Amino acid sequence: MNLGSFGPWQLKRQLGLGGFGDVHLWQNLETGQEIATKSLKENANLSQDEIVKLQQRWQQEREWMTQLQAPYIVRGLNDLVEPQFIAYLTERHAWRPLQPIVMEYCNGGDLRAQLQLVQNINGLAEFKVREILHALRHAIEFLHTKCRIEHRDLKPDNVVIHNATDGRRIYKLTDFGFARNITENTMLKSIVGTRNYVAPEVLDTAHYKNTVDYWSLGIIAFELMCGNLPFIPHQQLYDIVTNIRKKKEKCIAITEDINELKYVFHEKMPIENRMSKVFLTNIEDWLTIALDQNYHTRGTRLVPETKERVLTFYTDLDRILAQKVLTVFVLPTLKFYAWELTEQMTLLDFRELVKRDTGIEDMFCIFPTGHPRTVLSHTYRAIDFFVEEWQNNRDSDSPPAMLYIDDMKCREYQVTQPEIPVNLKKYLNARKEIPNWLLRTIEQSTHFMLGNEQLQLEAFVSGLKEYALTMEHEIFQFDAEEKGRPLQQYFTALTDMHGRVEQFCMSVEAAQRACLTQIGNCDNFFNQWWAKAWKFKEDIATLNGLKTKVSRYYKSGLRRAKEMAVNPFFDQLKNKDAYKLLEFRRHLETVQKVRVNEKERLEACKTAVYACLGERENALKSPHLKFAYSDISSVNQEFLKLRNIVDNSLRQLEEMGNNLTQSTIDFHTKIIDIYKGGKVQSTKLAQDGVSTKFLNGNADVENSISELLHYPVTPLIEEVTGMIVQMDIEEDMNKNNDLPATINE
Structure with missing residues (x-):
């Protein structure tokens, strides 16, 4: 397709290139409007039947994208731009007289690109996962119920991102090339979709219904949370489908153990993820119905009273995504906790939760700088601790936790044993040759360990500084020169x-x-x-x-709190790449760009892990931190x-x-x-x-x-x-x- 410029429309760049076509970005120089155009490429290897089928799908996709009007679906614009411009594009289309598809431009790239960033090798942050699942859940329900359409090719590549001017990030579903109308009385039989995202019934029987989209969303959810696909993606298709057919209802993942030469069926997510325990526990339960191998019962639950199955795919997910999860860092144990808060939960209820899970009876709450609350009051409800904007705890403007807690009976903190992923214990010192897929898993585990330790250190140091600021504020409120104090x-x-x-x-x-x-x-x-x-x-x-x-x-207490609050040691340690996480990410970027032999990759992981363990001992047990606390x-x-x-x-x-x-x-x-x-x-x-x-x-x-x-x-x-x-x-x-x-x- 030989493109240049037409009237006010100027070609900016190519956005994507696929097996069947490519996508380009255009801008109207008069209005500033940006659009994307999708075109088919020439392909001499197609049979006449394949050509006819491709033309039909293309026409159907263009019509659907023009008709679909939903906030989480990319909108087609063929009927909304100048006919002369459409004619210009059609003239240069390799498949004349088919019109290229004109659609709204989403400026944030696609979800696949986000997952490929080295910092996301263990999956995305929880708040992003929530946003994406919310968008896709509504997009799928709209297609199924309002349009009677099933997408059949849900995958991260077909989810695009638009960064709005107000700072919001909007996720939209695109690419309806494999979409089909939902039939009431017959099962679809064509085999379409993308390996590892397509439901097992499509591959082994070709008989399926619209629940194929439930399966694909479950796969996407799993990948978003940990960066991995759940069902032995490195294996042959036959082995994948065969083992999926063996899995029980509660199984949500299958891995391979090369030491024992067997497949392992899992009911839990791998620990190498960035999710809170509350969210993870609930989403694991939802995955059991999303990844039900039986497409007739997929997305439903059995009601004990009536013995009937009810569709809960959407309602269960809605309940999970609506949860208010409070992230808390407990200073004396250097541990993160997360609790779901409700409007009805009292402060006493929250204290009981803390006591139950941490053993702390006499807790002292520390609010990070910028929190709507300043000091604890008996009039608060538990929900007052939650800060919506701080759900992204890895954003530069957000603290590591929404609340810090200290034990009033403690004078020393405890340094617990590091959390070492099982794959590092099993394979880091392996003498046999490690396959490429397992090397990536080891790299993921190494990255998780370094990132987890870095986050723990940052949270502890940030908590100590906030502790000092809180004490300075509280003591100052006792100032004898202020009336009413x-x-x-x-x-x-x-x-x-x-x-x-x-x-x-x-x-x-x-x-x-x-x-x-x-x-x-x-x-x-x-x-x-x-x-x-x-x-x-x-x-x-x-x-x-x-x-x-x-x-x-x-006066003595106020002086000491002030000195501690402005101590540069906290900021120096917080901003220091103590465990060489950034250095390891540069290694991962190199692996992505050029071929690095297996021995060097394994050695890089081993070096990073042992260096982290050594530095952890020095950092967390340093006299400076002990004295500060x-x-x-x-x-x-x-x-x-x-x-x-x-x-x-x-x-x-x-x-x-x-x-x-x-x-x-x-x-x-x-x-x-x-x-x-x-x-x-x-x-x-x-x-x-x-x-x-x-x-x-x-x-x-x-x-x-x-x-x-x-x-x-x-x-x-x-x-x-x-x-x-x-x-x-x-x-x-x-x-x-x-x-x-x-x-x-």
């Missing part, structure tokens, strides 16, 4: 109580002097009240001493003690205030009784805030005593506040030499 409330209450105690003591003293002048000796009575007054003074002195200690330790944990635990001191002191102050109020009332009442007993009628006792004075008059005795006991407290509080401020200034002058590192019991 607990520490400010504590200091204010302490100062206020100091003034009230002094007022009470002055009231007792003033009353004693008045009694001595007007009534006579009342020593026994006042000795009792002086004992109470001195007890109040002792208690407030004790609390004042504790206040100084609280202030010092508050121990130090920030101690800051947290000591700050908890500090808060307890403040809370207990506030309760003591409240209790003291109640006692002081009651004592004042009791003292007031008894003084009145004394004055009445002394028959004092013409002398009034008053207080001006500085000295006692007596006024002649016939005022009521109770009013006289009331005036006495309402000693002006404001000047006294100002005096005490000034003393405390001076104490803080003197303390700050010596803080560099006198700030403690830890808090005592």
